[in-house]
Amino acid sequence: MKLYLTLLCLVNVGALNALSVCSGPLPNVLNAGITDESKKDEYKDGAIIYFACNFGHVPAGKISYVCEKAKWVIIRRGKCSPKPCELPDETAHGHYTIHDGEDFVFGASIKYTCNNGYQMVSQTDTRTCMLDGWSNHLPICEVVSCVPEATDGRVIVSGLPDDDTPIQFGHELKFNCPKPEHQLKGNPQVVCAAEGKWNNPFPTCEDVTCNVLEHSDVNVKGVPENNDTMKYGHRLQFECRDPKHILHGEAEVVCSKNGQWSHPFPLCNERKDFCGPPPTLLNGDTVGAKEQYRNGESVDYICQQFYTPKDLSHKTCVNGIWKGEVTCLKPCTVNEQLMAEQNIKFAWWTPDPNKIYCKHLDHVTFACTEGKRQTKDSVAFRQQCVDGIMHLPRCQ
Template sequence: MIFPFHFHWMNCLINMQLYLTTLFLVIWVNVAAPAALSGCSGPLPNVPNAEVTDESRKNEYKEGYIIYFSCNFGYITAGRTAYVCEKKKWVSLRKGKCSPKPCELPDEIANGHYTIQDGEDFVFGATIKYTCNDGYQMVSKSDTRTCLLEGWSNHLPVCEVVSCVPETTDERVDVRGIPDDSAPILFGHELSFSCPKPEHQLKGNPQVVCAAGGRWNSRFPTCEDVTCKVGEMHNNLIVKGSPQNNGTMKYGDKLLLECSNPNHILHGESEVVCSTNGHWSHPFPLCSERTDVCGPPPILNNGDTVHRKERYRNGESVEYECQKYYVRSGQSHKTCRNGNWVGQITCLEPCTVNKQLMAERNIVFAFWTEDPNKLYSEHADHITFKCTSNTHPSPDSVGYRQQCLNGFMNLPQCQ
């Protein structure tokens, strides 16, 4: 075992040996060297991150002169660097190393993290940047800290939870999701909007989410009056009474339509109503000359005829069937009447629930399905969901068991 005072004496012996060696070189150069060796006139040695000390710097350097180097600002030395002028060249006596001054490991912050912005390690001149986690926002003036001689600059940044303030809406809009107890609306919270009265339609996004920085991901929607445009009609079709073509109708307004030529037959509904979302209840009819023959049967959206031909006699019918997952509503056939196809058939749309939709709401199917990533549910069918692990129903969520209604299904929300 080496005691501290032994270590001290060993250092003294090493420094004495270096001193005697340097002294010998100086004496030898000044006494034994030829007079022709006048000194070193070339550039000084290049030592990384160091400069010649002011005490060592001269206008000219004679044989045997020793120069010393000191580390630049922000660097610390590991051994001193010295060169001696010998035979007009600089010869290294001792090679030290200047390394950037290190800083202690940076402090962590609550609800955030840091990354190195400039530099590769926690040393002098390096800069780190703090970033808040999702759902939190920076409230400090500075989000960076730099390693200086005395340590890290600036105070630790602070991240506070993000909250959003609801925008003002009029009495037409129904908003769901606002906390009843006036609690803050936190990051990720969703508000749902609808227009409860059928004479109004929603303009804007039906769902708005509290996003980063306490801002909503979109403006709050509004409820506007439902209107329907008359537009252009078939040349032989007229409206009983007002309005005239290109007029604008409101929700619930009706148009009574007839053929301008009494010898023509009206194909379609004689009355159309301005209904939800600005659509007419039925397509505008057409007028044609009377005939006892019908052409090809009309196309059924999301369905097709069982058997099809190009001409049908008066009184003949054609069967329709809906595509897979679609449910037929109304009659199963249309009949040729005086050259016009008569009969109401609709194929009600299925609902599609896929993995992405459920992941956004933290839900899964409560029961096993053939394809756990995607499910088609026919009109009027019910699906039961459940929350994923470690989540529970949101306060404003609908129930777990939901019904498909012509392509639309409410989904529960878990958090």
């Protein structure tokens, strides 16, 4: 007798259906989103979804996933990249930098800046990479211009254009006061700087005024009683308070340019009947000098060989002070090496053809060496010595 065993298997159909559904979050694709056609409430095993690039991005291959055993498995691994823009145009007298973003792609923006001395005349200085290229017009940079400031009638301005031409960046104006009784207060020149502003305020011409200096041992005539300002041309006179003293310096001074007196204020010293040894003379010597001289006595000077005295050749003792200006003017040296460098020689009619030294105001005549001619920019062949300086002609 045979026995049969029957097994009954109860299958949970709902559980099987749950295992074949992708119920988790959809794949996250950079710069892309699931297409409308792929959107469903439920994705069963084998379901395929497709992705499209976001606005402003372009695809590089298709992107798709399949639901497999309740998981999303990639089928095609494309990608979406921001749409690129062409290199932006350069603007004259300016430059651009990336303002937002890292490359010239959709959404990135650039900012234009004008070079130094130029200013932006466009309302917008930025451009953004859009689907159809760069937004806005190319910004324009124009040279900066400055407007002259008003001046009074005392100031003379040099450098202003003759017409209404704008004064551009870098242009310089110069100022001066033509009348000696006025002095310039401020910078004598200004320059049109960046942003259309002058680098310094315009100067003015102010009245020249002088102040009274210290004068403890002298009486001064001409100082205003009400302490009014002493202007250009004002004169002061001096005399010693002690009649036994001697005034050393100028008895009258004048208020001159730049608020300076024409001479230092004088001093008063006691009368002296004697002077000490005479002062030494550069390039000269005294003749028979003594240790002491009375008022009115003089000492003679002689210049060294080839040096020439200018005007006076003596000094005089006046109230204990040596008066008189003695100067020895320098000779000129003309040697063979200097003449060889210039391709010149002494002319045959020179009194001394071997002359090397010549005194102040002496004349020397030169000539070209054989085979040479005087250059166009050369000085004349006949030259004069003036206090140690003589210009030499040149031949080549």
